[in-house]
Amino acid sequence: MSAARQFVLTLSCPDRAGIVAAVSNHLADQGGNIVEAQQFGDQETGRFFMRLVFENASRELADLDADFAPFARQLRMQWTLRDRSRRRRVLLLVSKFDHCLADILYRWRLGELPMDIVGVVANHPRETFRHLDFDAIPFHHLPVDAATKATQESALWSLIEQTNTDLVVLARYMQVLSNELSTRLAGRCINIHHSFLPGFKGARPYHQAHRRGVKLIGATAHFVTADLDEGPIIEQDIERVTHADTPDDLIRIGRDIERRVLARTLRLFLDDRVLLNGNKTVVFHS
Amino acid sequence: MSAARQFVLTLSCPDRAGIVAAVSNHLADQGGNIVEAQQFGDQETGRFFMRLVFENASRELADLDADFAPFARQLRMQWTLRDRSRRRRVLLLVSKFDHCLADILYRWRLGELPMDIVGVVANHPRETFRHLDFDAIPFHHLPVDAATKATQESALWSLIEQTNTDLVVLARYMQVLSNELSTRLAGRCINIHHSFLPGFKGARPYHQAHRRGVKLIGATAHFVTADLDEGPIIEQDIERVTHADTPDDLIRIGRDIERRVLARTLRLFLDDRVLLNGNKTVVFHS
Amino acid sequence: MSAARQFVLTLSCPDRAGIVAAVSNHLADQGGNIVEAQQFGDQETGRFFMRLVFENASRELADLDADFAPFARQLRMQWTLRDRSRRRRVLLLVSKFDHCLADILYRWRLGELPMDIVGVVANHPRETFRHLDFDAIPFHHLPVDAATKATQESALWSLIEQTNTDLVVLARYMQVLSNELSTRLAGRCINIHHSFLPGFKGARPYHQAHRRGVKLIGATAHFVTADLDEGPIIEQDIERVTHADTPDDLIRIGRDIERRVLARTLRLFLDDRVLLNGNKTVVFHS
């Protein structure tokens, strides 16, 4: 209703009676007004998840944060609190195929993806992306092979730290991150996986799908974990294919699925709608 | 978590700060524990909508009702409170085409649609539905023509009253309800409209769609209002068609769309997920 | 255009120049007029596939058959020729869950599935399906366990032979056919597989999908081969699910996918639109 500052709170904790009322009261006591709220109680794990958007005209984020911390501790919460106007800092990693990168840049320019892109990292040179307008976004060419992988990842990590990156997006970055880096980036690194997961794993999934004669192909966006392509799934989609589609057709159709699944995933993440629930996700759609 | 009795509360009221906290507190004060909550603030009308599922082991519905009424009055709420285990009483109206009726019966038998079917009313005789097993559901043949319409509707209304019907479903009932009856049933009568709304109106919509050469056809479920086919939309879906599909193909494909849209709508309604917002609906999906 | 008798010809053969012209001429020489034609040349295997519908007012099927055989031999064709008005003889196999069976019966009654149902075979008693109207369709209770499997399959095979069954449909028949029976029924036995293939195999696929936190679930219809769940895929579909869906929800949603995928597959098969291409299929949609 008003133009007051908006904050987004996400939390998860052991489920018990009265959490909603307790959280609502806590926010109201600080002068907050809840404008969106979504919750989910996982019957299997007994864990409770919540996302709230509230307005608070009188308090600063730091104050709200300081007040919420002891309250959250009592309820053993994992939580995040964000000024909704504070844009996430996102680093984009890409290899040769730039359909996801081009799509992200386009949507970002249009305002569909409220984020600051702090850099584009590629293991291919700038020339590969000569048709893309990067504006003032810094481009980093970090080539990599088996021998230089550790060094390259360490350069990558420095960059992540220097840029205060909140989220790393593997926008068709065809390198497997090391276990160390995957673990460091837990919960803040998203990958788009060509092919419907769980399905065809390993190399050339579209060729595998073609050989199998499937009538649907798909793509999966997921958090990166040390276990390649097995991280928590955030979003998936498919398209119909036919016997007449060649592997090249599947790759072309796959590009469309990949870019729209990744774009949707980014929008969800940037609006704090994706919460981790062990090896799964809770995704609060609007 | 527990097996305590569950209640569903839906409400709408003028939006203002603190509603969520106030409602949460009210329920908590009564010993309730919120297990599901969804809300929506309509920026255009300034109206607030909420659906809550809560457990309360110690109180009866009548007590909760009596306690909530004065609270709701203060906030100028429209509201409903239901014992979630109390099944809705549903009356099914049908004409000659029984694909929606057969589908509803099948799903009801499987437990997909938690409701009591208090009767089937048709303007065609029982023989029309000879392949359907109505079990103990009473069947009422209420034929109708222009001359007998008032009498027939009055018999229909008596039946609705005698059976304590909560919801009337026009499951391909090809008669237009009078303005009087539509108004009496406001918010508790659902229709499935063949053809995508707003789109082809009037007779033989699939033939209209075929003549126009559309590549998609659809169906719309909506609340019945005096303004035919213009009531608040609850759910819609479509399927692709091609130049090779004849009007008969469209009708066949349309049957599939109609029955799945109507079934989804019923599930939503039966779980108190559909709230009226003027000429629109707020639908809280799970 | 006319009301002449229609025939459906399907064929596959090594690809070479002039096949379409040769076939067209052969049919024209017999007085036939082609009203539908679809073709596909598999670039990888060099195999050519075709489906033709033609009218012929003056010839009988036996004559057309006799004339086509030597022509087909020259081009090393596999082929089928059918009087389009001759309905396929279909045997339905089912276990306890009858959602596919109920759906097939309903569509058959409405005329959506032009076939003669020669029998329903279940390893559960007739009482299990007491709400289904089988009309004059013979019902056969063929219970089975590890000890009686060979005997039961031999009774099943006798039934298939006595009834001149053209197609066996495993409409959620939860028994694995033996290699022998699978091989005997090659190309004329269709199964509906709960869960998207290739994906979750083995027992309780919806529970597996739930544990994995997928956002889509699906079903696959395929020809039965000795290699369980790996036969040529005919049709697939999916629906979106969320973190809030329980395994029971997935099973319920899965029922809808299963029945519509199986119904579509049957319509395709009954209109000779499904051709085998090694471990894949060529499916000529209208």
Add this chain to the structure above:
Amino acid sequence: MSAARQFVLTLSCPDRAGIVAAVSNHLADQGGNIVEAQQFGDQETGRFFMRLVFENASRELADLDADFAPFARQLRMQWTLRDRSRRRRVLLLVSKFDHCLADILYRWRLGELPMDIVGVVANHPRETFRHLDFDAIPFHHLPVDAATKATQESALWSLIEQTNTDLVVLARYMQVLSNELSTRLAGRCINIHHSFLPGFKGARPYHQAHRRGVKLIGATAHFVTADLDEGPIIEQDIERVTHADTPDDLIRIGRDIERRVLARTLRLFLDDRVLLNGNKTVVFHS
């Protein structure tokens, strides 16, 4: 199979017996080999439609053309014959919103749209599209208002003639073409219409859809005719929306639908898969 030159033939004519055989023979007599063939007989109008791809290693397009003309005359055909490697010359028209333009350029660069873009025409200056890389594609700023419309269209027409444009794409070109120009471009001018047709007409369709509370929004690609937004439909698609989506959300979601519907339509057109059938289209999907 071979790498021989491929030609695409499309034709429509009054339906009668023997067309397929006659065409097949004609092509075979010229040394052609049919590699794709699709046909449709419109039962209502008695008109027959066909698309053939054939290889011919020995003949030139001009010769094939000269040979086919008298044959086609006999059967009263409307027809086109194209060397499949001859890329269509396409002129793109755009106003302020460039999501369709950006998408077309991206797909064209990737080779998804085999065409030569002969120019981009906008009624907004080049600066509007400063983030788009036009490569060597000429850009033409043709501003227009009520007073200058005739002059602007005449400049546009000159450009179409000078560039030998085969197809004009209104890629969110927000100007209504005059009846004269629409008529001149009959069958070779494609528009993308925001909003599902037939549905919301007139200004601000997404706001109309929002007010009506629809659960689906869509887009339609169609041939331009003098009757605005009523031309033959080529392709349509939709996405689900909810009560929580604002008009701005609908516009954003609409952009995605619009660009994918237009891209699909272009691919279909460029491969000669779209045939006019009065006020409808026959679209031969692969």
